[in-house]
Amino acid sequence: MQNISYSIASDLLKNKAIFIYGSLLAVLGWGMFLIESQPEKTILALLQITLIVVPLMTGIFATIYYYNSAEFVQLLLIQPLRRSSIIWGIFAGLTSGFVLSFLVGIGLPLLLFYPTTASIHLILSGIFLSVIFTGLALLVSTHQQDKARSIGFVLLLWIFFTFIFDGILLWTMYQLADYPIEKSILFVTFLNPVSVARTLVVMQTEAAALLGLSGAIFQDFFGSLKGSFIAILALIIWGVIPYLFIKRKFLTRDF
Amino acid sequence: MISIQNISKKYGLQQVLDKVNLEFTGGQSIALIGPNGSGKTTLIKLILGLVLADQGQINVQNCDISLGPDYRKIIGYMPQLSRFPEQMKVGQLFSLIKKIRSDIAQNEYDLSLYNDFGIAKMEGKSLGALSGGMKQQVSAALAFLFRPEIIILDEPTAGLDPISNSILKDKVNEARAQNCLLITTSHILNDLEEMCNHVVYLMDGKIVLNEEMTSIAKTTGEAKLNKMVIKFLQNR
Numbered sequence: 036m037q038n039i040s041y042s043i044a045s046d047l048l049k050n051k052a053i054f055i056y057g058s059l060l061a062v063l064g065w066g067m068f069l070i071e072s073q074p075e076k077t078i079l080a081l082l083q084i085t086l087i088v089v090p091l092m093t094g095i096f097a098t099i100y101y102y103n104s105a106e107f108v109q110l111l112l113i114q115p116l117r118r119s120s121i122i123w124g125i126f127a128g129l130t131s132g133f134v135l136s137f138l139v140g141i142g143l144p145l146l147l148f149y150p151t152t153a154s155i156h157l158i159l160s161g162i163f164l165s166v167i168f169t170g171l172a173l174l175v176s177t178h179q180q181d182k183a184r185s186i187g188f189v190l191l192l193w194i195f196f197t198f199i200f201d202g203i204l205l206w207t208m209y210q211l212a213d214y215p216i217e218k219s220i221l222f223v224t225f226l227n228p229v230s231v232a233r234t235l236v237v238m239q240t241e242a243a244a245l246l247g248l249s250g251a252i253f254q255d256f257f258g259s260l261k262g263s264f265i266a267i268l269a270l271i272i273w274g275v276i277p278y279l280f281i282k283r284k285f286l287t288r289d290f
Numbered sequence: 291m292i293s294i295q296n297i298s299k300k301y302g303l304q305q306v307l308d309k310v311n312l313e314f315t316g317g318q319s320i321a322l323i324g325p326n327g328s329g330k331t332t333l334i335k336l337i338l339g340l341v342l343a344d345q346g347q348i349n350v351q352n353c354d355i356s357l358g359p360d361y362r363k364i365i366g367y368m369p370q371l372s373r374f375p376e377q378m379k380v381g382q383l384f385s386l387i388k389k390i391r392s393d394i395a396q397n398e399y400d401l402s403l404y405n406d407f408g409i410a411k412m413e414g415k416s417l418g419a420l421s422g423g424m425k426q427q428v429s430a431a432l433a434f435l436f437r438p439e440i441i442i443l444d445e446p447t448a449g450l451d452p453i454s455n456s457i458l459k460d461k462v463n464e465a466r467a468q469n470c471l472l473i474t475t476s477h478i479l480n481d482l483e484e485m486c487n488h489v490v491y492l493m494d495g496k497i498v499l500n501e502e503m504t505s506i507a508k509t510t511g512e513a514k515l516n517k518m519v520i521k522f523l524q525n526r
Contacts, residue, residue: 042386046377106373113338113369114390115362289301289341 060140097172160232170277297346324492366438376418
């Protein structure tokens with residue numbers, strides 16, 4: 036079981052695409068700190084990068100990898116291995132590959148140049164987003180035979196979570212401004228892992244303007260400490276639930 | 291060794307296998323034949339656990355295969371199309387599979403096909419760069435590597451050159467003599483004739499023939515497998 040995750044992770048790290056992804060993050064992460072003299076500004080720039088680039092890249096790569104490894108999965112399935120350990124191997128291998136790239140590219144410079152709680156929260160968000168979007172990508176891929184459709188669907192999910200979600204939320208709030216909907220909006224916030232990740236980091240900085248609407252409500256309601264605890268809990272749930280569905284599908288499908 | 295009880299499988303609306311019952315024991319070399327789309331590969335995939343049955347039960351050595359993957363320890367499988375991860379090297383593939391099968395000691399490997407096909411020379415090549423026949427050779431060597439008691443070959447001879455073909459046939463006959471169970475599908479009946487002693491004919495998901503080769507030869511009065519099959523089908 037560890038063999039499988041290990042071999043997938045090492046296979047992935049040898050992959051050109053993941054190398055480009057890691058290098059891109061490294062150029063941005065290390066470069067920003069070298070150019071910008073104010074680390075408070077740099078962390079916000081890196082936050083934007085993490086929120087946009089990490090979900091996109093992990094989602095797309097995970098989808099492509101899943102389809103390209105169909106032969107490999109077949110080969111594993113005829114060995115005396117449980118299907119559950121194979122899908123866990125794929126999930127763990129992919130996430131550890133992405134997390135490692137993120138840690139080297141963004142995590143390491145953050146810790147070296149700006150070792151604060153905000154940085155640690157940003158690293159946490161990046162790790163969670165890698166896991167969550169790998170999960171979402173595999174969720175789509177295991178339920179859909181066609182590779183192109185899956186990539187399209189993963190892209191849609193990315194656009195929805197990074198751009199459209201807050202827009203819809205703002206519009207709804209504007210429409211329903213006369214009603215006491217704060218609490219329901221708060222609940223809706225949890226439906227977007229990207230907002231939760233953003234809130235988690237921004238709450239630790241002075242830049243409340245970047246919270247976005249959902250984040251502002253969030254902080255207003257929970258305050259900082261309780262807020263980050265609840266945000267982390269929400270992100271864990273966002274990581275676990277897709278995996279449960281992936282596993283259920285993988286155990287019962289035909290190959 | 292394998293007992294298939296009342297197995298049915300549907301893909302969408304198409305009934306691929308319809309209440310199939312079969313019993314196979316050691317020393318048998320089964321020729322699993324039938325027209326395209328008759329359910330041969332599905333039957334094999336069901337035994338391997340790649341496809342899950344809608345109904346019925348399969349036992350391998352008296353153990354229900356839905357209970358766990360350990361029964362696959364005694365099965366070697368050579369798929370119809372050998373597809374491998376493209377970037378992986380042949381050597382890496384072998385070492386990975388050997389790692390997964392750590393239950394078999396290093397000195398117990400059956401390296402005869404590995405040596406006869408000269409796979410050592412391919413070790414440094416990536417699997418994507420191998421020709422179809424070479425992939426089949428790799429696949430065959432893997433199927434026999436862990437000395438399985440049950441060997442399943444899906445169209446094994448299709449891409450092999452004549453010499454490799456006869457090496458594989460000899461290997462199959464040797465395994466049968468050692469009381470292994472072999473199940474082979476192929477459309478090349480001449481090949482099957484040299485490897486098999488029992489015929490199972492599938493048609494539209496049902497078994498229409500399940501007999502020893504010698505007894506079919508007697509009832510049809512033919513010596514060649516392809517003639518036997520044709521005569522049998524005409525007599526039905």
